[in-house]
Amino acid sequence: MEGDFIKINEWLLPLSWLYGLGVRLRNFCFDVGLLKSHSFDIPVISVGNITVGGTGKTPHVEYLVSLLRKHASVAVLSRGYKRKSHGFIIADSSATARLIGDEPMQMKKKFGDITVAVDKDRVNGIRRLTDGKTVKDIDVVLLDDAFQHRYVKPGINILLVDYHRLIIYDKLLPAGRLREPLNGKNRADIVIVTKCPKDLKPMEFRVITKAMNLFPYQHLYFTTLVYDNLCPVFCGKERPLSSITPDINVLLLTGIASPKQLAVDLEPYTKHIHKLTFSDHHRFTSADVDLINNTYASLPHPKLIVTTEKDTTRLLETEGLSEDVRHNMYALPVKIAFMENQEKFNENIIGYVRKNSRNSILAKTKDDNKSRNSHNSGNRPRTISFRNH
Structure with missing residues (x-):
């Protein structure tokens, strides 16, 4: 059942309160502009969580890569956690897990035609990827594990929530595994409940949807894990x-x-x-x-x-x-599968990239549609509407 992997250390709750005070102060500084979030003139999609531990970030980023790579030049930017290097690095044929980190290395091996880069400073990383010199014609940047990295203001912010560790039942560190208070989920445009049982009942969808208590501008999806051959x-x-x-x-x-x-x-x-x-x-x-x-x-x-x-x-x-x-x-190998509304999710992602891309096939399609429909105001291309970032 949902939340069945959660264990709360009640005796550490006073420390969680102090930790939460510090996180709330940091978020307040971003909210009022004391700390600056940077926007970019290129589609940026962030995938992350507000819990410590795996929620399935890598297979979800890989899903986005598979969805977009036929239509756009995709770059994945990661911190490169625990790599034995520093600064901005683009993975090439000589890259190793020690140099760029295991998750970026996994994606580079699987998708050799995309750009994989690492940089702890995500703002600098995006600037290097989009300066037209380091890499040519990047159309969309996927940020791996960047929900807390508020120095970047992504066009779409995707929050992953483990079905077995639903954030609504968890507590802040160190008593629980939340990195920030529950209201941090309000920054998400899309929330995905991951690792769901394949036999999840319709009633459970409705119960979790109500319990997550999302705003109207937020879209909720459910995914499950699918395994390939050994x-x-x-x-x-x-x-x-x-x-x-x-x-x-x-x-x-x-x-x-x-x-x-x-x-x-x-x-x-x-x-x-x-x-x-x-x-x-x-x-x-x-x-x-x-x-x-x-x-x-x-x-x-x-x-x-x-x-x-x-x-x-x-x-x-x-x-x-x-x-x-x-x-x-x-x-x-593990992949993710949407349990419902997969086409809606795909349309939202592709629509956002099409609307904001500068060079991709998707952008060209948008321009072609505009040209064909310039004399027919009742047949405009569809776009999606996320809240104003």
Whole structure:
């Protein structure tokens, strides 16, 4: 059920109150203009959350990339969390997870035709991407994990909320996992409840919609996780997820913020799931490699290792994994699927980019439509209306 992964440390609530005081002061400074938010003359779409831990940002950004890349020149700008570099960097063929971070590296490997850049200073990053010199003809910038980065004022602000950790039931850090008070959701143009069960009932949609208490200008959507075939990390062939049978022992190797959902989703295939869990963005040490090798060797046959695409970017740069481990390690790619109103979401995103883009095919389509309809005022191109930013 919704909120079932939430755990509140009641004894830390006084510290949460102090933390909340600081966050409210910061937000007030932005609201009244003491701290400045920067707007840009190019479509900017931000995807983020107000909780610590994974809400599915990367697969949602990848969905936007897949939606827009056929029509526009797309750039993804990330902070590059825990990378061993500084400043603005554009990923090229020599990029590594150590240089740009694991999530940007994952997207660069998956979408080689887009621009992936990292910069802790998102304002500087967008300026570099759109100056016409660093990169040519960027049409839209997708900001990964930037909901709290209020120095940028995006054209569309997308807030992700984990179904299992609904923000309406959570508390501020450190008692809970909220990064800012609940009213921070009011800055969102689009709210997506992620990781929903595939059998979510219509009544549950209505209950969550009412509980989220959004404003009329905000659009609410629900998505669920969808898994592709298991992909070999080092060698071998793809295999369907259904090839995991009840007799197979699975070593679930993760270094992500919220691995619990993945374990739950694997349980219908086998109950023999052995978890080896590391912290989010964890860099595997020689001691970790020994632990992985020894743990896998101790499991009875038949067996295999399942990990995430995000972890794969770091594991590929890790030395010392045994041949047995390397030959039996598979990544489980994850995508998102809308449970309702997918076409409406797509139209909103494409419509925003079409309305504001300077160079893309979408902008050309808009101009062509204007030309064709210049003598027919009753047949104007459709655009969307978000609140005035």
